[in-house]
Amino acid sequence: MSAQPLVSLIINNYNYEQFLPQAIDSVLSQTYQNCEVLVVDDGSTDCSKGIINGYGDRIRAVFQPNGKQAAALNTGFAVSQGAIILFLDADDFLMPSAVEEIVAAFQTGVGKVHFRLQVVDGQNQPLGYSIPSSGMQLATGEVWRKLLQTSSYVSSPMSGNAYRRETLAPVFPIPDEYKTTADDYLMISTPFYAGKLAGINEPIGAYRVHTSNQWALTAVSGSRFRRFVQHDLQNYLLLQQRARELQLDLPIDLERRSLGRIWSRLASLRLEPRDHPVPSDQVTQLVGWGLTALWKYSNHNLPKRVIYSLLFLWVGFTPVPLAKQGITYLYAPHLRPKLVDTTLKRLRAIAS
Secondary structure (H helix, E strand, C coil), X not given: CCCCCCEEEEEEECCXXXXXXXXXXXXXXXXXXXXXXXXXXXXXXXXXXXXXXXXXXXXXXXXXXXXXXXXXXXXXXXHCCCCEEEEEECCCEECCCHHHHHHHHCCCCEEEEEEEEEEECCCCCEEEEEECCCCCCCCCECHHHXXXXXXXXXXXXXXXXXXXXXXXXXXXXXXXXXXXXXXXXXXXXXXXHXXXXXXXXXXXXXXXXXXXXXXXXXXXXXXXXXXXXXXXXXXXXXXXXHHHHCCCCCCCCHHHCCHHHHHHHXXXXXXXXXXXXXXXXXXXXXXHHHHHHHHHHCXXXXXXXXXXXXXXXXXXXXXXXXXXXHHHHHHCHHHCCHHHHHHHHHHHHHXX
C-alpha cells in the first residue's frame, strides 16, 4: 500500500436530514487529503436529496430505492475506488484527524482498523461514555482466533471501522438476511480475511444515540433485548458457516462463552419471559453460564469480575423492577441516576 492510499468514505443515509450535513462535513474536513467521499441515499423521503445535491462535486452521490443498510453498503463498495474503506452511518460523524490516524494504523499485515466512538445525543452533547466503554480495550492481532474461542471480540459499531479493500472483497455483497444488521455481518466475517486487526483506543469519531436509531438503547425493554437475542442466534449461525468454509473447528460450548450473548438472553428472559426467543433458557442456567464465561474466558481484571458477578446475581435473582434497574445501569449509562453513575465510575477507576 502506498504512503498516501486513497480512502473511500462511504456515508449511508436514510431519512437522516437533521444529521446528514454534520456527517458529510466531518469527512470533507479531514486533515488527510487523499479521500473520495460517497453518499449513498437509500430511498429517503425527507429533504436528504436536496442536502446531498447541495454539496455539488465535492462528493459523489448515489440515489437508489430503499433496500435497507446492507443494500446501501453494497452499492457504496461497488462504486468506490479506495484502498481503504470506511462506512459511516449518516447520524454519526468523524473527528478531523480520524482518517489520518486510521491510515497510520494500517501497518503491514493489518486488514482492519477499529476505533472508539464518543457517544453523543441528538443535539451533539456528549453523554459521558464511549463505545466500547473506556475500560475495554479494542481487540487486536489475529482476532479470528478469539472469535473461534468465545464467538465475540471487543469492537465498535459500523462507523468505528475501516478496512483494506482486500479484506472486504471476499465477504461482499452483504446478503439480504443482514439487510438491517450489516454491522454484525462485517464484524464476524472480516477478521477471517483481515490478517491482523489494529485498534485506536482514543475516540476519533462519534456515535449518536437518538430516538430514530433502531439499535441505540434509549430505553430498556424486553422487546429490544429480544431483538438482540435473535440477531445473536443469527450471528452464531454465520460464525459456524465461516468456520465450515475455512475448515476450522469450533468448541462445542462456544455459545456459552460470550458474555454479551449471555447478558442479552438473561435480560430478555427476565424482562419478558413469555416472549423470550429461546424457550429452553432458565435464569439459574444463564447466570451460571455468565459467571463461567466471566471468570474463565473474559479478560476483565479481578475487581471488574467481582462487580460483574454481583450484577449477574442482581439481574438474575432480584424482583423484575430491580433487575430492570441493573440491566439499565449496565446497558444504558446515560439513563443511570447521577449517584449510581458516579459510584460506578469510582469503582471502575479502582478496577483499572
